[in-house]
Amino acid sequence: MQFSKKLINWYSVNKRVLPWRETKNPYYIWLSEIILQQTQVKQGLPYYEAFVAQYPTVFDLANAEEREVLKLWQGLGYYSRARNLHASAKHVVNALKGEFPKTYKELLNLKGVGDYTASAIASICYNEPTAVVDGNVYRVLSRYFAICTPTNGSKGVKEFKLLAQELIDQDNPAEFNQAIMEFGATWCTPKNPKCISCVFQDSCLAFAHNKVEDYPVKIKSAKAKVKYFNFLVFISDDGNTIIERRKGKGIWQNLYQFPLVETKKAVDYTTFRNQIEQHHLLKNIPFKLSLYNSEAIVHKLSHQHLYTKFWIVNVNRLHAEGISVNDIEQFAVPVLIGKFIDAFNFK
DNA sequence: AAGTCGGGGCG
DNA sequence: CGCCCAGACTT
Structure with a gap:
């Protein structure tokens, strides 16, 4: 047939x-x-x-x-x-x-x-x-015909x-x-294809050569880059916080996040505290800084590994327009942010 | 042709 | 930990 x-x-x-x-x-x-x-x-x-x-x-x-x-x-x-x-x-x-x-x-x-x-x-x-032709088709045809082209x-x-x-x-x-x-x-x-009960067992070339799992052949992709994300989780005395809409071309375009400070490497408390003294949202106002997760949360994407710290910033009043922490669930956020929101009790 | 874009699941 | 998934788009 x-x-x-x-x-x-x-x-x-x-x-x-x-x-x-x-x-x-x-x-x-x-x-x-x-x-x-x-x-x-x-x-x-x-x-x-x-x-x-x-x-x-x-x-x-x-x-x-x-x-x-x-x-x-x-x-x-x-x-x-x-x-x-x-x-x-x-x-x-x-x-x-x-x-x-x-x-x-x-x-x-x-x-x-x-x-x-x-x-x-x-x-x-x-x-x-x-x-x-999707990932399934590449796999089925490369095996059936023993095609080595990546x-x-x-x-x-x-x-x-x-x-x-x-x-x-x-x-x-x-x-x-x-x-x-x-x-x-x-x-x-x-992994573990069902060759034993496969209707193509008698005509599949990869199976005949006992090389089913050698197919499909692919060109290796580049390794993920490491980035260090620090999110500023503002909390004001009147129960507001700040979230921003991601612009530009990168990941999570048009989703919301806490104000982000990206650093070249992992930062400790003192280094980071000194660094954000000049942050536009913190200039000339008193604030209390505490680190939510002492160990960085590693969020793995296909091309980036994000080593992430959430910094809690307590202030009397916000220096910019904020939202009530009760409204935060209305915004689309990346999974990384969503997991924090779920784990952190804002009230 | 090579990079970029997410997150979950599997061995 | 690396690989894969009913790929498309940008550089």
């Missing part, structure tokens, strides 16, 4: 029940695909349910404020997805009268929609035979896209695309 038929047969028996598999509404498919970028189903599922409940249509999403969308996205990471999601919803409503693009090529024009997502939506919603280089990207495009079931691209991803996610897994 040919690859695509065997795969779709496997899928019909083994697929998980998931809410976005109960619809072909492009708004819901688009929403699920954005949420699931670089995100496992288990992690993304509750966010999908929350977004569908909060924004049942693209019009509801377009009418929301960005800070509200970011708040609902809080904790999921890669926050540009949420900003692009919101911007694209506005574009669909305002420029396209609420009608989603219906072709791979047109879908690519939406912010946050690249080759993978455009292929997924076009195939699932409109039966366009455009092959998806999957994360430009050569590999082209090669695997072309191969998937040759394999896709022209009559049922929607099922094929979802099947190959589901197979990678649940059977042909990175």
